[in-house]
Amino acid sequence: MVCMLALGVSQAHAQSAVTNPPPAAERSAVAYDPRQHDALIAERRAGRIASAQALQQLKDWLALPQGALDDAARRRLASDAIAIAADDGRFAEAVALGRQFPPGQLRDYALGPLAVAARRTRDLALQGETIAVWRARQPAAREPRIHEAFWRLDSGDIAGAETLYRELAQPMPTELADRVALLELRGAVARAGGDTLQAMSAYSEASTLRPERSDLRRETDFLLADSGAESSAFEDAEAAERAKPGAFSALALSTLQQRALGQRLRWATKERDERLGPARVVALDRVLADQEVALGRLDAAAAAAPPADAPEWHAVRVRLLSDRLLALVERGRPADAIALYGTLQAAGTDVPSYGLAAAARAFAQERRSVDAVPLYEAAIAKAGPALQMPADSHFGLVYAYQDTGRFEEAEALLKRIEDATPAYLRLAPETRRPNSQYTDVNGMRGLLALYGDKPALAQKSFATLTGEAPLNAGYAYGAGLTERLREHPEAAVARFEAQAADAPFDISARAGHVEALLDASEFAEARRRAESLEADAGDDAEVRNLARKRRAITGPLLEVEAGASTGGSALASREWRVDSRLSSGLIDDQWRVFYDQSLGHGDTSIGDANRARAGLGLRWERGRWLAEGEVQRGNGGPYRTSVAGRVDYRAGDAWRLSATYDGDSKELPWKAKVTGVGAREAGASVGYVVNESRRFDLGWKQLDFSDGNLRNGVDFTWQERWISTPRFQLETRLGVDASRSRAQDVAYFSPSSDATAQLAVRAQWLNWKSDERQFFQAVEVSGGGYRQAGFGTGPLWSVRYEHRWNLGPRMTLRYGVSISSHPYDGVRERQRGVFLNLSMPLP
Numbered sequence: 001m002v003c004m005l006a007l008g009v010s011q012a013h014a015q016s017a018v019t020n021p022p023p024a025a026e027r028s029a030v031a032y033d034p035r036q037h038d039a040l041i042a043e044r045r046a047g048r049i050a051s052a053q054a055l056q057q058l059k060d061w062l063a064l065p066q067g068a069l070d071d072a073a074r075r076r077l078a079s080d081a082i083a084i085a086a087d088d089g090r091f092a093e094a095v096a097l098g099r100q101f102p103p104g105q106l107r108d109y110a111l112g113p114l115a116v117a118a119r120r121t122r123d124l125a126l127q128g129e130t131i132a133v134w135r136a137r138q139p140a141a142r143e144p145r146i147h148e149a150f151w152r153l154d155s156g157d158i159a160g161a162e163t164l165y166r167e168l169a170q171p172m173p174t175e176l177a178d179r180v181a182l183l184e185l186r187g188a189v190a191r192a193g194g195d196t197l198q199a200m201s202a203y204s205e206a207s208t209l210r211p212e213r214s215d216l217r218r219e220t221d222f223l224l225a226d227s228g229a230e231s232s233a234f235e236d237a238e239a240a241e242r243a244k245p246g247a248f249s250a251l252a253l254s255t256l257q258q259r260a261l262g263q264r265l266r267w268a269t270k271e272r273d274e275r276l277g278p279a280r281v282v283a284l285d286r287v288l289a290d291q292e293v294a295l296g297r298l299d300a301a302a303a304a305a306p307p308a309d310a311p312e313w314h315a316v317r318v319r320l321l322s323d324r325l326l327a328l329v330e331r332g333r334p335a336d337a338i339a340l341y342g343t344l345q346a347a348g349t350d351v352p353s354y355g356l357a358a359a360a361r362a363f364a365q366e367r368r369s370v371d372a373v374p375l376y377e378a379a380i381a382k383a384g385p386a387l388q389m390p391a392d393s394h395f396g397l398v399y400a401y402q403d404t405g406r407f408e409e410a411e412a413l414l415k416r417i418e419d420a421t422p423a424y425l426r427l428a429p430e431t432r433r434p435n436s437q438y439t440d441v442n443g444m445r446g447l448l449a450l451y452g453d454k455p456a457l458a459q460k461s462f463a464t465l466t467g468e469a470p471l472n473a474g475y476a477y478g479a480g481l482t483e484r485l486r487e488h489p490e491a492a493v494a495r496f497e498a499q500a501a502d503a504p505f506d507i508s509a510r511a512g513h514v515e516a517l518l519d520a521s522e523f524a525e526a527r528r529r530a531e532s533l534e535a536d537a538g539d540d541a542e543v544r545n546l547a548r549k550r551r552a553i554t555g556p557l558l559e560v561e562a563g564a565s566t567g568g569s570a571l572a573s574r575e576w577r578v579d580s581r582l583s584s585g586l587i588d589d590q591w592r593v594f595y596d597q598s599l600g601h602g603d604t605s606i607g608d609a610n611r612a613r614a615g616l617g618l619r620w621e622r623g624r625w626l627a628e629g630e631v632q633r634g635n636g637g638p639y640r641t642s643v644a645g646r647v648d649y650r651a652g653d654a655w656r657l658s659a660t661y662d663g664d665s666k667e668l669p670w671k672a673k674v675t676g677v678g679a680r681e682a683g684a685s686v687g688y689v690v691n692e693s694r695r696f697d698l699g700w701k702q703l704d705f706s707d708g709n710l711r712n713g714v715d716f717t718w719q720e721r722w723i724s725t726p727r728f729q730l731e732t733r734l735g736v737d738a739s740r741s742r743a744q745d746v747a748y749f750s751p752s753s754d755a756t757a758q759l760a761v762r763a764q765w766l767n768w769k770s771d772e773r774q775f776f777q778a779v780e781v782s783g784g785g786y787r788q789a790g791f792g793t794g795p796l797w798s799v800r801y802e803h804r805w806n807l808g809p810r811m812t813l814r815y816g817v818s819i820s821s822h823p824y825d826g827v828r829e830r831q832r833g834v835f836l837n838l839s840m841p842l843p
Contacts, residue, residue, distance in 0.1 A: 032061045032069055032077075041080060051088040055081055075101070079110035086113030091120040092308040098126055103133040111137075115147045119154060121308070127151050142168060146181050150188060158192045165189050180206045180213075187219065196227045218252055225259050234260035250301035251312055257294050258320045261287060265323055269330050276505065276536035284331045291324045318344075322355030329358045329365070332539030337362035353383040357393045364396060365541040367771040369403035376400055389420040390437055395444065402451055405769030407726040414448060417441055443474040450482055452726040455692060458482050473503045480512050484519055486691040488653040492516040507537050511546045518553050521621050524589035526550070552809035555585040556842040565833030570749050570824035572602040572670040577611070579666070583619070592619040596630060602670030606747060609673040610635065613664060615644065624650040632664060637678040638706040639664040656687035665703060671748035678706045693721035693731075709746055713739030726766065733760040733782075749824060751788045758784030758796065764804075774806040778816075786823055794823035802835075812839045 044054040058081040062074065069077070078101035085094035094117035103111060103126075111134040118127035131151050134144035145164060152161040165185050173179050187202030200223045207216035218237070225233035234256040240247045248256075268283035298320065302313035321344060328337035341359040344351055351359070360375035376397035380387060387393065394417055401410035421441045442465055450458035462479040469475055480495035496513035503509050510533045517526035530550055537543050564576035577600035584593045596615040602608065617630025626648040634640045642663025649657045665681035672679065685699035696718050703711040715737035723730040738755040760782035768775040780800040787793040802816025815836040822829055 032064060032073060034073065037061075037073075037076070037080075044084065051084050052090075055084045055088065055090070055093070058084070075105055075107060078105065079107040082106065082110045082117070083113045086117045090306070090308075091117040092306075095121050095123055095126060098130070103130040106133075108134070108137055112143060112147065115151075119150060122154075124151070124154055127154065142173070142178055143181070146185055149185050153188055153192050158189065161185075161192070162189050176209060180210050180216075183209070184216070184219075187223075191223065191226075196223055199223050200227065218248055221256060222252075225256060228263075230256070230259040230263040251305065251309060251316070254294070254298045254301060254313075254320075255316050257297075258316055258323065261291055261294060261320070262323050264290075265327050265330070268327075272330070272539075280537065281331060281539055284327060288324070288327050288331060291320065291327060294320060295324075318349055318355075319352065321349075322352050322358070325351075325355050325362075326358040329362050332541065332544065334362035334365040334541070338366065353379045353387065356382065357396070360393070360396060360400070364400055364403070365544075369400045369771050372400045373397065373404055373406070390417045390441060395440075398444065398448070402448065402726075403769070403771045405726075405766065407452060410448065414441075414444065418445070439469065439472060440474065443472075443478055446475075446478045447481075450478070450485060453724045453729065454726075455482060455486050455724075459486065471502055473499065473506045473509060476502070477506075477508050477512050480509075480516060484512075484516055487689055488691070489516060489520040489650075490653050493520050493522070507533070507540055507542060511542050514546055515549070518550065521623055521626070523554060523586055523622070527554075527589055549809045552811070552841040557581075557583045557810065558838070558840045558842055559583075560836070560838040562837075563833060563835040565818075565831050567831040568822075568824075568829045569605055570827070570829055572604050575602040575670060576600060577666075590620055590622045592621070593617070594619055594628075594630070596632065598666055602673065604671050604674055606671055607674040609670050611666075611673065613666075617644070634664050637664065637673065637676065639678040639680065642680075654688055654690070656689060657685070658687075659684045667703060669748040672705065672707075672746070675747045677746075677748070680704045693724065695719045705743075705746075707743070707746060709741060709743040709750060711739055711741045711750065713737060728766070729764045731762050731764075733762070734758075735760070735784075751790075751825075753789040755787045756784060756796070758782050760798075772806065772808050774804075776804040776806075778802050778804065788823070788825070791823070791826040794826070794828065796820070796822045808841075810839060810841045813837070 040049075040054055040057055043049045044051060058077050061069070062077050062081065078097055082094045082097050082101075085091070085097065094114060098106075098114045098118065103114060106114065111130055115127055115130045115134070118124075118130060128151055131144055131148045134141075135148060138144055145168060149161040149164040149168075152158075152164065165182070168182055168185070173182060183202045183206035187199040187206070190196075190198035190202060200220060203216055203219045203223060207213060207220060210216060221233040221237045221240075224236065234253075237248050237253055237256050241253060264283070265287050268287050271283050272280045274280075295317070298313070298317055302310070302317070305313055321340065325337050325340050325344075328334070328340065337359065341351070341355075341362070344355075356375050356379035360372040360379060363369065363372035363375065376393055379393050380391075380397065383393075394413065398410050398413050398417070401407070401413065418441055421438050423438045442461075446458050446461040446465065449455075449461060458478070459482045462475060462482055465472070465475040466479050476495065476499040480492050480499065483489075483492035483495055493513070493516045496509060496516050499506070499509045500513055510529065514526050514530045514533065517523075517529065527550075530546065533543055534547060558580070560578065560580045562576075562578040564574075565572075566574045577598070579598045580596070582595045586592060594617050596613075596617065598611065598613045600611040602611075611634070613632055613634040615630040615632030617628055617632075619628035620626070627646065629643065629645040631643055632641075634642075644660075644662040644664075646660045647658070651657060660681070660683045662681040665679045667681060668677070668679045681701065681703055683699065683701040685697060687695060687697040689695050697716070699715050701713050701715075703709075705711070715735065717736075718734045719731065720733075721729060721731040736755075736757050738753070740753045741750040744750055744752055760780055762778060762780040764776050764778040766774060766776055778801070780802075781798075782800075783795065783797040785793050786796045798818060798820035800816060800818040802814055805813040807813065813836075816834070818831075818833045818835070820831050820833075822831070
């Protein structure tokens with residue numbers, strides 16, 4: 001029975017030879033006779049009847065009434081049935097018989113098979129009981145002691161098993177069977193102790209001594225897989241199976257194939273990261289195709305396997321599907337990965353940790369971080385201490401927390417990661433070897449500050465990091481991204497251009513470069529680089545996300561501004577207006593055709609007026625320049641047909657210059673419209689941008705009325721953000737303006753001179769965040785003074801409440817209400833209003 005020891009190692013390694021029992025009509029139903037028993041055993045040994053048929057006859061005799069059999073016959077029948085069942089691989093039946101007929105009632109020759117069956121089914125209690133009886137009956141025999149050693153290994157007593165092995169090895173046995181059994185034990189002990197090479201040596205030596213033992217070959221191949229050569233182990237097993245069918249069970253082959261495909265997936269992922277172009281995903285596609293073949297092979301074999309093997313087949317299938325889940329994510333097919341995970345989830349499958357992490361990545365790539373968070377958390381919890389911090393799952397969870405507005409949890413996890421990541425490796429061969437993960441964590445700290453609306457802190461962090469490690473691609477990317485978000489487009493382009501020279505194949509750097517070019521309106525160069533990047537790495541999640549953003553920026557766009565108010569008699573007692581623009585996508589990387597429409601209505605004390613104007617125009621935008629012009633036609637007035645234009649120039653990252661002209665001004669007072677007066681509008685402005693938190697603007701505007709009146713005005717604005725956190729921003733806007741009008745004897749409000757000084761305080765809260773989708777509430781309170789010639793100075797104030805939704809790249813919706821108080825001609829008026837602004841990219 002020593003030759004059967006390997007059958008108890010694991011279910012995946014064992015052979016399953018199942019023969020269907022004969023129909024009931026063919027079974028002998030005669031009374032028990034010892035001579036018939038002897039003949040049955042002889043026929044079975046000679047191979048003239050199947051093991052299943054012999055076993056069924058033995059079980060039929062055992063089922064006879066108690067008085068039909070004496071104890072000796074029943075013990076012999078049970079012993080033979082257990083031996084045949086174990087030898088035929090029907091271990092569950094052998095164990096069931098062993099429970100019905102305890103080891104103490106069995107003959108000696110049945111104890112070994114029962115011990116193997118108990119080990120095979122992981123019934124440690126029955127295994128130990130059987131070995132104890134066996135040792136008591138044969139205290140000097142080697143075989144029960146070897147079985148005891150295996151039982152100790154199964155019980156976790158590696159030291160006890162090793163002690164038994166040393167006792168059995170002194171002196172070294174000379175009998176071939178004993179030597180092979182001892183080598184098997186040595187291999188099992190070494191394997192349990194983690195010494196894979198020693199275990200492989202033992203099994204290889206045993207296989208050399210007994211080349212007909214397929215189970216020894218199986219053990220060697222599984223150990224080869226354990227040592228990191230999964231693909232070689234599977235190829236070796238397939239070759240052995242072709243040379244000698246039955247050398248490997250279907251379960252063993254499927255297990256090795258799953259492990260080999262897992263290793264090939266890791267290789268294919270590394271190959272993808274080291275290549276560009278279509279060739280980078282060829283290996284991944286092959287793995288996916290081979291996984292489909294392996295699944296078909298596994299399902300077909302599992303359907304024909306005995307029910308006792310079902311848990312092992314299920315475990316292999318779950319691992320193979322989890323590998324496929326990861327392969328789909330790595331191949332850039334997150335939607336397919338999510339669909340596969342949904343199937344596993346619906347079936348109640350217990351997905352392993354790495355499968356959960358892969359599903360989390362798929363949800364994150366599809367901008368569904370709210371679904372990714374619980375999966376990342378479950379993956380980390382399931383992995384337990386085996387997952388060393390920081391792992392990719394920890395980094396992914398930090399970003400997922402950030403993308404769902406759970407900023408405190410993101411900060412807490414990042415702090416734990418920092419505490420667990422020293423600057424130098426603790427167990428390196430030499431002292432003070434730098435820890436590469438330490439640089440990744442530092443980069444994440446800077447990015448987290450940037451994504452958390454703390455760009456000044458991020459800029460300081462990346463300035464320090466790039467100074468210490470100027471060639472670090474992650475730090476350079478973070479510095480370039482910071483310049484972008486600090487509204488320094490040209491500085492950002494310069495940083496990414498420098499990084500393109502240092503790291504020309506870095507995907508993140510190339511994607512960042514394209515986004516910086518888009519910010520700088522260098523659309524042609526952005527397109528060329530984006531197309532090159534998509535050709536080189538179109539499967540990458542960052543590249544796919546960039547393509548989506550670029551389509552939104554360069555594609556057609558609908559913009560709507562609408563408002564209505566009531567309560568002001570000086571300008572209009574009631575009014576509403578809707579201005580909209582529909583723009584084409586970029587043509588030749590610089591041109592857009594647009595259609596403008598303006599509709600409005602005003603009720604005044606001298607009559608009502610309607611306004612309708614449509615215009616068709618052309619916009620040119622390239623680099624620092626933006627120019628547009630349009631031909632427009634209104635529903636009436638002296639300037640019914642007119643033109644409008646605009647020119648903007650960005651003089652570096654700081655200065656912004658602009659000039660505008662409108663031949664039929666939309667700022668025309670309603671009372672002027674009622675009396676048939678029109679106005680042409682001209683303006684110019686200069687702005688100085690320090691960063692996203694500080695800006696100064698100086699502007700001039702002139703309204704040239706058709707009745708000879710002329711109004712000139714200047715204004716100065718200082719905007720400052722004082723508090724900026726992930727959830728809350730507080731900023732102020734100080735505005736001062738003054739104007740003069742040539743004529744006062746007109747029907748509309750036209751003071752000879754007036755001036756305003758006003759301070760506005762705006763507070764904004766983030767209430768909801770899901771990736772790029774956000775919801776803000778904002779309150780703006782302003783107050784100041786208004787001075788009008790002939791009427792002195794009076795206070796003015798306003799309160800504005802709004803909702804703002806960011807629903808994706810360039811898609812925003814703002815709406816709200818306002819109330820204000822303003823003196824006109826010495827009379828205080830209170831206005832109430834509503835507004836809505838929409839910006840929406842079109843497909």
